[in-house]
Amino acid sequence: MLRIQADDRSTYCDGFSRRSFLQTGMVGMGTLSLPQLLRAKETARRAGNGSKDTSVILLWLDGGPSQHDTYDPKPDAPSEYAGIWQPISTNVDGMQLSELFPLQAQVADKFSLVRSVHHDSGDHFTGGHWMLTGHGGVSGAMNAGKFPFFGSVATKLSGARRVGMPPSVALPYAMSIGLRPGYFGGNYLGVQHDPFESGSDPNSPRFEVQNLNLPGTVSLSRLEDRRLLQAGFDQLQRRADQSGMIDAMDRFDQQALEMVTNRQARAAFDIGSEDPRLRDKYGRNTWGQSTLLARRLVEAGTTFVTCHFGGWDSHWNHQATMEQHLPKVDQAVSALFDDLAVRGLLDQVLVIVMGEFGRTPKMNDGGNGGPPLSQGTPGRDHWGNALSVLMGGGGIRGGQVVGSTNRLGEVPQDRPLRPGDIHHTIFRVLGVDPNAHFLNHAGRPIAAVDHGSVIDELI
Numbered sequence: 001m002l003r004i005q006a007d008d009r010s011t012y013c014d015g016f017s018r019r020s021f022l023q024t025g026m027v028g029m030g031t032l033s034l035p036q037l038l039r040a041k042e043t044a045r046r047a048g049n050g051s052k053d054t055s056v057i058l059l060w061l062d063g064g065p066s067q068h069d070t071y072d073p074k075p076d077a078p079s080e081y082a083g084i085w086q087p088i089s090t091n092v093d094g095m096q097l098s099e100l101f102p103l104q105a106q107v108a109d110k111f112s113l114v115r116s117v118h119h120d121s122g123d124h125f126t127g128g129h130w131m132l133t134g135h136g137g138v139s140g141a142m143n144a145g146k147f148p149f150f151g152s153v154a155t156k157l158s159g160a161r162r163v164g165m166p167p168s169v170a171l172p173y174a175m176s177i178g179l180r181p182g183y184f185g186g187n188y189l190g191v192q193h194d195p196f197e198s199g200s201d202p203n204s205p206r207f208e209v210q211n212l213n214l215p216g217t218v219s220l221s222r223l224e225d226r227r228l229l230q231a232g233f234d235q236l237q238r239r240a241d242q243s244g245m246i247d248a249m250d251r252f253d254q255q256a257l258e259m260v261t262n263r264q265a266r267a268a269f270d271i272g273s274e275d276p277r278l279r280d281k282y283g284r285n286t287w288g289q290s291t292l293l294a295r296r297l298v299e300a301g302t303t304f305v306t307c308h309f310g311g312w313d314s315h316w317n318h319q320a321t322m323e324q325h326l327p328k329v330d331q332a333v334s335a336l337f338d339d340l341a342v343r344g345l346l347d348q349v350l351v352i353v354m355g356e357f358g359r360t361p362k363m364n365d366g367g368n369g370g371p372p373l374s375q376g377t378p379g380r381d382h383w384g385n386a387l388s389v390l391m392g393g394g395g396i397r398g399g400q401v402v403g404s405t406n407r408l409g410e411v412p413q414d415r416p417l418r419p420g421d422i423h424h425t426i427f428r429v430l431g432v433d434p435n436a437h438f439l440n441h442a443g444r445p446i447a448a449v450d451h452g453s454v455i456d457e458l459i
Contacts, residue, residue, distance in 0.1 A: 013124075013313050013382075052431030053161055054348050054394050055298035056151065057305050059291065059333065061355035062176060063312030064127065064387075066380050067409060068361065069098050069322050070329075071388035072115045074409045081361050081408050084319050092399040100326040103334035109399045110337040110346065111392025112458055116403025116412035119357070119419055122382035124177045124313075127356035130384075130419045132176060132183040134449055143179065148187040148438075149195075150423045151304040153448045156186075156193050157432040162301020164265050169297055170195035170306045171202060171290040177356065184306060188440045195306060202271050202289035209269045268300035269293070278339065283331040291332040295339055298349050303430070312355055316366045316376035329353070333390070340393055350394025350429045354422075358387035361409040385411050389422055394429040396458045420452025428454045 066083070068074055073087035073096055087096035090108035097105050104111075119130040125143040130136055133147035155167035174195045176182035186193030199210035267273070271293050282288035287309050294305040309329065314321040333353060340346040359380030365372035366379060386405045392398055403415035427434040427449060434449040 013315055052429075054350065054429050054431065055161060055303050055305070056154075056350045056352065056394070056426060056430065057291070057294045057298060057307070057336070058151065059287075059307050059309055059329070059351070059353045060176070061312050061329075061353065062128075062308060062310040063314075064124070064355045064357045064359060064382060065312045065325075066314070066318070066322070066359035067115070067386060067388040067405075068359070068380075069318075070101070070326065071097060071113050071390060072386075072405060072409060073098055074361075074407070077361075077408050080363050083363065084322075095399065095401055098326065100322065101330045103330045107334050107337045110341065111351065111390055111398055112396060112400035112402060114389045114391060114402045114417060114422070114455065114458075115386075115405055116415050117354075117387050117389050117417050117419070117422065118412055119384050121384040122357065123384075124356060124382070125179075127382075127384050128176045129183050131354060131356050131422075133187075134420050134423050134451070143177070145179075145183050145185055145187050147440075147446070148189045148193065149181075149184045150426065150449070151184070151195070151306065152186040152189055152193040153436075153438070154427060154430050154432050155303050156189055156438075157436060157448075158303055158430055160301055161298075161303050162264065165268070165297070165301035166196040166265070167302065168193070168195040168304040168306075169294075169302050170197050170308065171293055172200060172286065173197045173308060174306065175308050175310070188446075189438060195304075198269070198293070201286050202293045203284060203286045207271060264300055268296050268302070271296065278335075281331075281338075282335040283328055285328055287328050288332045288335070291336050292339075295336060295345075295349075299343065299345060314359070314379045315364070315368055315381055316379040318363065318379035319377060321379075337392060346393045347395055348393075350396060350426065351390070351392050352422075352426070353390035354387070357382055357384040359383050361386075391422075391425070391458060396425075396429065400457055402455060402457050417455065418452050420449050421455055422452075423449045424452050425455045425458055428459060 068081070068083045069085060074082050075087050085099045088099045088102065088105055090097055090105040092108045095108050095113070097108070119127060119136070121127050121130065121136070123139050125138050125140050126136055129138045129145065132149050133145065134150055135147045137146050138144065151168055158167070160167040170181070170184060174181035174184035174197055176184055181194050184195055200207055271289060274292065274296070279289065279292060282292040287307065290307040294307055297305050311321070311325065333351070336351060337346070340349050360383045363378045363380055366376050367373065368375040386409060403417060404413045405411060406413045424434050436448045437445040438448070440446050
């Protein structure tokens with residue numbers, strides 16, 4: 001068991017701390033055999049989904065952003081619903097965004113908005129599990145993940161786009177609602193399908209990826225010699241092993257070795273070599289630099305990169321929180337779409353912006369059950385009945401608005417969609433088979449995506 005303590009001491013409203021632990025266990029390595037993987041890839045190819053060189057960048061707004069104050073403004077609703085900021089027009093007729101998103105408004109033709117997603121849970125953990133795995137079954141009282149991250153499923157089937165690159169990366173780390181890796185983990189697929197974490201802040205002048213560089217006393221040849229020697233010692237134990245644990249660790253070790261010995265991987269993580277003017281455009285903060293590093297990684301051959309943007313649980317002091325967070329999102333997202341377009345990568349890289357749920361359509365009084373304003377200025381509470389998801393690039397049609405919510409933004413009005421619809425669409429972009437099955441800890445075959453379908457308006 002490997003346990004690494006994170007250093008973020010802030011808490012969610014549920015009382016769970018972000019000061020969490022990475023725990024690596026080796027139980028229940030449910031996997032597909034190589035022939036089964038090849039069959040799954042052939043099935044995807046025959047369905048017209050295979051042989052794609054596409055990648056995904058997921059900007060995860062951990063804590064749940066308000067749909068009203070971001071991508072689904074309600075200017076005609078009463079003020080306590082409409083919120084503090086006015087909507088602004090974009091370069092797409094009829095599409096409006098929050099006035100705190102002026103830069104995204106200029107590139108709205110490059111992305112689409114899905115405004116009618118719902119899973120109907122206001123629990124952070126249930127909502128996060130739905131959005132990241134496509135399944136319910138967890139809660140604040142029982143928050144252990146039960147299913148793998150949909151990105152882990154996808155990269156298990158696709159692998160990395162370039163040899164030597166990690167298939168899945170999380171920047172700076174994989175975390176969902178204070179759990180690390182939480183619902184970004186491989187779960188019954190095995191820990192080798194957890195995202196590789198940079199482990200440090202890309203905005204830091206001393207940014208260095210953990211475990212990517214060799215100690216000064218170890219050469220590449222010596223590392224390979226030690227690996228071959230260890231393999232020899234393991235042969236007897238391997239014959240006795242019935243769990244698949246050793247084979248899983250072999251794949252994990254092989255991926256780590258490929259990264260250490262691959263100059264392309266080390267160069268991709270070297271954000272310090274990037275043009276300072278482009279770094280400025282993304283924003284000189286953790287979110288902006290994580291997004292820029294994500295672009296470098298997918299360009300080099302990583303298939304799936306997640307950037308953790310935390311701190312959205314705005315039950316009170318909502319205005320101050322949004323005025324701090326939204327401009328950083330606006331800068332990072334707009335810079336990313338511009339950058340992908342300039343590099344000719346827009347059709348190869350799908351960008352997703354989402355969190356675990358939305359926020360209540362009606363603002364509260366800042367009392368949190370006590371006297372008004374006793375906790376701070378008004379805010380918004382948890383709301384899983386309607387949330388917005390931004391999707392653009394990777395072949396997704398830009399400038400579309402899919403679905404709508406009612407006048408107050410309470411529930412979907414047109415084209416209600418569930419997490420599985422989002423996941424099916426992502427799998428279509430990546431060219432992997434959503435019908436592939438994997439054995440869970442109990443030996444039961446579980447479909448990669450068990451509900452929903454591709455959102456046709458986006459393809």
